Amino acid sequence: MEILLANPRGFCAGVDRAISIVERALEMYQPPIYVRHEVVHNRFVVEGLKRRGAVFVEELSEVPDDNIVIFSAHGVSQAVRAEAKQRALTVFDATCPLVTKVHMEVARASRKNIEVVLIGHAGHPEVEGTMVNTLARLAVCIWWKIHLMWKP
Structure with a gap:
């Protein structure tokens, strides 16, 4: 059996969705828009979103209170969700289904x-x-x- 790898393969639907969520937030709200972790593992996409006003952070503590935060396609724990709610952050959840x-x-x-x-x-x-x-x-x-x- 021969297996062929299609390269480049493009993004899965969950990643496409996550990128769209960040792009729409940047269009609808004034930057900065905070994103917890890189929304996808693609430096070109991440750099393009940074240029438009996305700020990628590793921890929720890096997001100022009363701001917008987007959870990446990778998802977050319930503790992170609870902290965002407690701090009155506006959350857009880009977690892949x-x-x-x-x-x-x-x-x-x-x-x-x-x-x-x-x-x-x-x-x-x-x-x-x-x-x-x-x-x-x-x-x-x-x-x-x-x-x-x-x-x-």
């Missing part, structure tokens, strides 16, 4: 005391958001790297 589905499945498994094995990259916002949304005693993380190899 498939990421939200994973959060819900992990939470459901946790409530049923089902052990969860999550495979992902250490420190990645999507993995952190998923793990924090469940009970740590029930979650087992395996960190790994994927190496994609092909002939140019």
